[in-house]
Amino acid sequence: xxxxxxxxxxxxxxxxxxxxxxxxxxxxxxxxxxxxxxxxxxxxxxxxxxxxxxxxxxxxxxxxxxxxxxxxxxxxxxxxxxxxxxxxxxxxxxxxxxxxxxxxxxxxxxxxxxxxxxxxxxxxxxxxxxxxxxxxxxxxxxxxxxxxxxxxxxxxxxxxxxxxxxxxxxxxxxxxxxxxxxxxxxxxxxxxxxxxxxxxxxxxxxxxxxxxxxxxxxxxxxxxxxxxxxxxxxxxxxxxxxxxxxxxxxxxx
Amino acid sequence: xxxxxxxxxxxxxxxxxxxxxxxxxxxxxxxxxxxxxxxxxxxxxxxxxxxxxxxxxxxxxxxxxxxxxxxxxxxxxxxxxxxxxxxxxxxxxxxxxxxxxxxxxxxxxxxxxxxxxxxxxxxxxxxxxxxxxxxxxxxxxxxxxxxxxxxxxxxxxxxxxxxxxxxxxxxxxxxxxxxxxxxxxxxxxxxxxxxxxxxxxxxxxxxxxxxxxxxxxxxxxxxxxxxxxxxxxxxxxxxxxxxxxxxxxxxxxxxxxxxxxxxxxxxxxxxxxxxxxxxxxxxxx
Numbered sequence: 001x002x003x004x005x006x007x008x009x010x011x012x013x014x015x016x017x018x019x020x021x022x023x024x025x026x027x028x029x030x031x032x033x034x035x036x037x038x039x040x041x042x043x044x045x046x047x048x049x050x051x052x053x054x055x056x057x058x059x060x061x062x063x064x065x066x067x068x069x070x071x072x073x074x075x076x077x078x079x080x081x082x083x084x085x086x087x088x089x090x091x092x093x094x095x096x097x098x099x100x101x102x103x104x105x106x107x108x109x110x111x112x113x114x115x116x117x118x119x120x121x122x123x124x125x126x127x128x129x130x131x132x133x134x135x136x137x138x139x140x141x142x143x144x145x146x147x148x149x150x151x152x153x154x155x156x157x158x159x160x161x162x163x164x165x166x167x168x169x170x171x172x173x174x175x176x177x178x179x180x181x182x183x184x185x186x187x188x189x190x191x192x193x194x195x196x197x198x199x200x201x202x203x204x205x206x207x208x209x210x211x212x213x214x215x216x217x218x219x220x221x222x223x224x225x226x227x228x229x230x231x232x233x234x235x236x237x238x239x240x241x242x243x244x245x246x247x248x249x250x251x252x253x
Numbered sequence: 254x255x256x257x258x259x260x261x262x263x264x265x266x267x268x269x270x271x272x273x274x275x276x277x278x279x280x281x282x283x284x285x286x287x288x289x290x291x292x293x294x295x296x297x298x299x300x301x302x303x304x305x306x307x308x309x310x311x312x313x314x315x316x317x318x319x320x321x322x323x324x325x326x327x328x329x330x331x332x333x334x335x336x337x338x339x340x341x342x343x344x345x346x347x348x349x350x351x352x353x354x355x356x357x358x359x360x361x362x363x364x365x366x367x368x369x370x371x372x373x374x375x376x377x378x379x380x381x382x383x384x385x386x387x388x389x390x391x392x393x394x395x396x397x398x399x400x401x402x403x404x405x406x407x408x409x410x411x412x413x414x415x416x417x418x419x420x421x422x423x424x425x426x427x428x429x430x431x432x433x434x435x436x437x438x439x440x441x442x443x444x445x446x447x448x449x450x451x452x453x454x455x456x457x458x459x460x461x462x463x464x465x466x467x468x469x470x471x472x473x474x475x476x477x478x479x480x481x482x483x484x485x486x487x488x489x490x491x492x493x494x495x496x497x498x499x500x501x502x503x504x505x506x507x508x509x510x511x512x513x514x515x516x517x518x519x520x521x522x523x524x525x526x527x528x529x530x531x532x533x534x535x536x537x538x
Contacts, residue, residue, distance in 0.1 A: 055430055060350065087432035097427040100446045109441070110431045159427075166431060 006031040006170060006200040007052060012066035014047045014056060021047040022224045025066070029170075034192060034201040036215025036232065038208050038247070043221040045204045049172050052202065053089040054082050070170075087114065090163030094175040096155035098147030103139055106147040106158055110166035125165050133161035134191045153184025160191060170200045178206060189214050208248050212236050220244045284517060288510035300511060306477045306493075308501070313508040315515065317479045321487035322463060322516075324480055325397045325473065329462040332402025334455045337409025341451075344410070345417040346439050357414075364407035372471030375400040380472055389484030392474035398483070400468050405458035412457060416450020417443060449530045456527035460520050466491040490516050 007029035014022040022044040029035050029052075037045040047056065054075060056062045068075050075085055087110070098106050107126045108116075116122060126143065130136035135157040139150070147158055156176055163171055173192075177185040192201060192214055205211050211218050212232060219229040220241075228235060228244045239245045255263075292300050295313060303314025340360070344353050376392070379399055384391030420443050428438035444451070474486025475496065488496075494509050494516075501509055 053430060055426060058426060058429065083432055083434050086430055091430040093423065093427065093430075095423060097421075097423040099424060099427060099442050109428070109433075113431065113433050113437055113441075162431065 004031050005029070006071065007202075008067075008069040008072070009048075009051075010067040010069070012048070012051060012068060013064070014044070014051055015063045016047075016059060017061045020224055022051070025226055027219060027226060027229060029200060029202060030217065031200045032196060032198070033216040034196050034203055034214055036211030036218040037202065037204045037221060038206075038211050038218060039221030040247070041206070042223075044224040045221045046174055048221065049091075049174055049202060049204050052170070052172055053086050053091055055086075055091065057082065087166055088168055089170040089172060090166055090168035091172040092156070092159050092163055092174065092176050094178050096152060096159050096179075098150065098155050098158055100148060101146070102144045103147050103150070103158060104143040107161050107165045109162060114166075126161075129161040129165040130158075132164050132191065132195060133157045134187050135161055151184075153180045153187065156180060156184065156188060157191070160188065164195075168199070170202065171195070173201065173203045173205075175204055175206055177210065185210070208236075208250075212248075220247060222247070281517065284510050284513045287507055288512070288514040291504070291507035292511045292514065295508075295511075300508075301515070304477070304479055308497070308505040308508065311504065313504070313511075315490065315493070315512055317477050318488055318490045318493050318512070319515070320479050321394070321473070322489040322491070322519075324394050324483075325401065325469065325487065325489055326459055326462045328394055328398025328483065329401035329405060330455065330459055332398055333405040333409055333458055333462070336402070337406050337454070337458065338413055338451060340406070340410045341414035341417055341454075342439060342444070344414055346435065346443065360407050360410050363403075368404065368465060368467040369471070371400050371404055372468035375468060375472035383484065387484055389482075390474055390486050392472055392486050393484045394473065394480050394487050395483040397469050397473040397487070397489075400472055401462045401465055404465060404468065405461050408461055409454045409458040412454035413447070413451040416447040416454065419450070420446045449533045453527045453530040456523055456530065460523040460527070463516070463520055463523065464491060466495050470495060 005028050007027075009025050009027040009029075012022060012025040012027075013020065025048065027048075037048060039045045050056045051064055051068055052070075054064075056064055064076060066076070070085070070089070074080070090110075099109060101109075104122075104126055107129050108122045111122060111125060127136060127140075130139065135154060138154060139145075139158075147155065150158060160171075160176070177188055180188070189210065192203065195201065196216075203211070203215060215232045217230065218232045218235040220227045220235065220239075220243075222243060228239055228241045230240075235244060236248050239248065300313060300315060301319070302316050303312070304317035304320075305312040305314040306317065344356060348356065375396055380391035380393075380396045382391075383389065383393060383396055387395070424442050424446055425438055428442045429435075433441065469489050470492045473489060473492060475488040475492055476486040477488045477493070478485070480487045490512050494512055497505070498509055
């Protein structure tokens with residue numbers, strides 16, 4: 001078992017009813033680095049991401065087979081503790097979804113779920129998380145304001161801070177910048193690059209340039225299969241597969 | 254120029270639609286015309302705050318009945334609101350699709366049972382149980398509250414279930430992805446987001462409970478006294494009107510109309526509150 005591998009995926013298949021979203025996925029996610037997942041809409045990259053924290057379970061007709069090993073432990077075993085898994089593997093969604101409560105309560109939601117109640121401790125954690133998400137300076141004077149009243153880019157950074165406050169090991173991001181302006185996008189990217197020394201990050205993105213900018217390794221999905229996975233530089237400059245080349249150079253998709 | 258047929262249909266529908274509004278106005282005007290002058294003549298204070306109701310001797314104080322209505326309604330809310338909200342949460346968040354498909358129509362069926370049947374169950378089952386196990390006459394505030402609590406369940410369940418169902422799926426996923434258990438996501442996020450809709454469901458249920466008459470007449474015992482315990486027999490505003498309207502003449506009749514005015518205002522206030530709560534919800538989402 002290689003210690004530097006966080007997730008090891010073997011023969012993963014995800015179906016929604018009769019539709020096969022992913023088939024035969026074998027992939028390794030290295031620890032403390034950013035893995036970028038690219039591919040056209042419907043290629044299965046989001047289903048892949050949601051397989052890593054078992055969020056696919058929430059879709060009633062979804063069936064997942066194959067192994068997903070987190071530090072060598074298969075998370076798809078029925079007796080695996082999903083709640084603990086989701087505390088170790090945090091997620092940021094495409095649309096920022098602040099919970100309907102104050103900024104402070106949004107960030108402390110995760111810690112409070114685990115039973116942390118001490119105000120001082122929470123405060124310290126809120127500041128640390130908001131700083132790490134590059135949001136602290138903008139909101140430090142109004143932590144009691146509803147999280148829903150922030151701008152889109154701020155909301156997304158709030159969601160990132162919320163995940164960081166749980167002190168997870170892995171952060172999954174599902175097209176976190178799809179609705180954001182370039183400035184907000186670059187702030188999120190800055191935050192991600194700063195975070196990768198402590199966290200394993202999987203970033204699904206529709207923006208191939210974003211993957212080129214921040215990812216250490218990039219994986220290309222097409223119609224439910226992994227076409228190619230390798231160091232980002234290689235994927236973007238010397239891909240082995242013609243389809244990868246077409247996609248990253250913008251010829252289709 | 255629209256064809257004649259088109260215009261006839263349009264005007265007919267318009268007339269029908271306004272007739273509902275017109276009947277509401279007519280009812281309001283009518284009971285106020287019959288009841289309000291009486292209240293003014295007797296004095297609003299004597300009418301509302303005296304519990305001396307002896308129409309034959311000219312005493313018309315409805316305080317005991319107001320208290321009775323409040324008690325019975327609050328009791329019904331204590332029974333119906335927690336049950337209803339819990340039921341809605343179960344149906345939306347925990348029940349598998351197959352269970353939901355069976356239970357939901359059954360709850361709606363509950364709304365279709367005539368209130369006299371509820372009253373019958375109250376008299377035959379609930380009241381004797383109370384008499385045997387808790388004492389008193391059986392026909393009491395408690396019996397009325399239990400029966401009414403069940404009667405308002407369909408209102409509370411279906412409206413709060415709609416409110417819970419309209420909480421975006423992304424909130425739930427967001428909470429679950431942060432490591433919340435099902436219950437944590439429900440009570441910390443879903444209920445919070447749906448609270449104004451749930452509040453509206455409770456208030457509308459309350460409106461039903463205040464206005465219910467037949468079942469209450471049958472199980473509350475109809476004694477015009479201020480109740481001191483849930484086991485006391487009481488007479489609500491609605492019950493008094495229904496019981497005496499048939500034989501009342503003159504001042505007595507006007508007094509009953511004035512009672513109706515009090516009831517009317519109370520229910521309008523409740524409905525207003527419910528609408529305000531619902532509006533708050535739509536303004537926020």
